[in-house]
Amino acid sequence: MTQDVWTAVDKYITDLLVPSDPALEASLQAASAAGLPPIQVSPVQGKLLHLLARACGARQVLEIGTLGGYSTIWLARALPAGGRVVTLEADPKHAEVARANFSHAGLTGVIELRQGPALETLPKLAAEGRGPFDLIFIDANKSNMPEYFDWALKLSRAGSVIIADNVIRNGAVLDAASGDDNIQGVRRFNERLAAEKRVSATEIQTVGSKGYDGFALAVVNSDS
């Protein structure tokens, strides 16, 4: 049971449960046409983010790592009227493609894209008094994941949901001696998550069209 089966089953689930959506499809087309790497969440994962946002009644969402805005659109579509997604993207080209996608999806008033390295924009958001965010999705460069988690905590409240993508990396996360900064970032994040008393967390391994990876899910405790 490997990639071919995971991809076929992902398609089976997608065909059943994730109806095609013109704006989401267009965002993928535009990202591909612009040469962006095809590393966005899969359709079933996008819908999972959307459902989690709805399940927790999120109104204010923070995303770290926009790419072409595929996951951002899924999240934005989960919000009630007046809700907002703030999404952070370092790469100007990715930001430009994402902005066009948000405009095409009619979400310009819902999504606020801040272009720049997230470790520069996160302190600015805090200084502006933004937050608390009800749901935070961490999905940028993996080497800074522990720092993103620290900012997520600063910008959250009791009950906030923090989700991080790519916490398993094909099992490479087991390699304590890895020379890959991204793997070391994920490992430090996982250790940080385990040690952090202010959250209760778990991780779920995933297989599908994006291979073998996983999500972390944390909820900020009410006594924090």
Ligand code: SAH
């Ligand atoms: N969340 C997107 C995928 C994000 S891919 C989706 O599922 O649709 C990761 C993105 O993080 C890339 O666009 C990359 O340019 C961006 N990124 C990398 N380093 C960053 C940094 N330091 N600050 C902000 N964004 C960064």
Ligand code: DHB
């Ligand atoms: C990469 C980044 C991601 O967020 C992802 O989901 C898959 C791959 C990457 O940088 O290779």
Ligand code: MG
């Ligand atoms: Mg990811």
